[in-house]
Amino acid sequence: MKYVITGGAGHISKPVTEKLLAAGHEVTVIGRNADNLKGIKAKGAKTAIGSVEDVQFLTGAFKGADAVYTMVPPNFTAADLKAWIGQIGENYAMAIKAAGIKYVVNLSSIGAHASDGVGPVSGLHRAEEALNKLSGANVKHLRPAYFYNNLLANTGLAKNAGIIGSNFGGENFTMLLVDINDIAEVATEELLNLQFNGHTARYITSEEIGTNKIAQVLGEAIGKPELPWVVFSNDDALNGMLQAGLPEEIAKNYTEMGNAIHTGVMFEDYWKNHPEKLGKVKLEDFAKTFASVYNAN
Numbered sequence: 001m002k003y004v005i006t007g008g009a010g011h012i013s014k015p016v017t018e019k020l021l022a023a024g025h026e027v028t029v030i031g032r033n034a035d036n037l038k039g040i041k042a043k044g045a046k047t048a049i050g051s052v053e054d055v056q057f058l059t060g061a062f063k064g065a066d067a068v069y070t071m072v073p074p075n076f077t078a079a080d081l082k083a084w085i086g087q088i089g090e091n092y093a094m095a096i097k098a099a100g101i102k103y104v105v106n107l108s109s110i111g112a113h114a115s116d117g118v119g120p121v122s123g124l125h126r127a128e129e130a131l132n133k134l135s136g137a138n139v140k141h142l143r144p145a146y147f148y149n150n151l152l153a154n155t156g157l158a159k160n161a162g163i164i165g166s167n168f169g170g171e172n173f174t175m176l177l178v179d180i181n182d183i184a185e186v187a188t189e190e191l192l193n194l195q196f197n198g199h200t201a202r203y204i205t206s207e208e209i210g211t212n213k214i215a216q217v218l219g220e221a222i223g224k225p226e227l228p229w230v231v232f233s234n235d236d237a238l239n240g241m242l243q244a245g246l247p248e249e250i251a252k253n254y255t256e257m258g259n260a261i262h263t264g265v266m267f268e269d270y271w272k273n274h275p276e277k278l279g280k281v282k283l284e285d286f287a288k289t290f291a292s293v294y295n296a297n
Contacts, residue, residue, distance in 0.1 A: 058095035089127020119257025165230035169211030182279025206279035
């Protein structure tokens with residue numbers, strides 16, 4: 001089988017590529033920087049260097065593949081983040097159609113059922129819609145929960161203020177978390193099996209856990225067992241991100257996403273379409289990584 005993987009040597013794309021190579025398949029990895037792909041190339045992958053903003057490049061890279069894995073790379077300079085993400089989805093759709101691809105595994109996000117109000121995930125909703133217009137391709141949208149890795153942004157707050165938190169959470173609030181390795185496992189499974197038809201979505205979660213429990217587990221890992229989870233106002237969350245140096249467009253989108261988590265909008269479709277099983281990696285496992293980053297700062 002021939003696969004094309006977008007996302008270069010990213011946290012999910014790289015292990016997916018390695019698993020496909022180990023299974024004996026031909027894999028081409030798309031990335032913007034040849035140097036970043038040297039490691040995966042040495043393991044047997046072919047590389048295609050170019051931009052996901054270039055439909056002609058994507059079409060050429062996709063041609064001949066049995067399946068492609070699509071993801072939208074981060075962009076902290078976009079003037080309109082949602083529109084940019086949606087446009088990359090349109091680019092993928094045009095290239096997939098032109099290249100005659102029959103199977104697509106697309107990395108989306110929990111909350112992508114909502115057309116607006118969920119921050120950058122609103123852009124992924126648009127990307128899903130673009131791919132869903134393809135009549136000749138079967139598309140499986142992966143909708144992972146909130147990444148464990150996102151919690152690493154709290155290490156400085158934990159060290160300097162003795163708290164962690166966001167503009168979501170609180171008593172009786174259930175947070176949905178996922179590990180990147182569990183996402184890679186599901187993506188690889190879908191790519192190897194290619195048993196999906198039409199346009200469908202699959203949710204991926206490693207842990208369903210209260211935010212107070214998150215604070216407890218991470219606090220114990222860094223020697224602060226009484227570490228509290230603090231729920232910030234939207235304004236405080238926005239100002240905190242701006243003070244941390246995030247561009248205003250990015251900070252506004254992340255604040256909107258946090259609010260959507262807090263109000264339940266982000267997770268409402270997940271509870272209606274609950275996955276059969278959760279991932280293997282639990283918060284206690286991730287807490288070791290959190291502690292390592294905390295102690296390194």
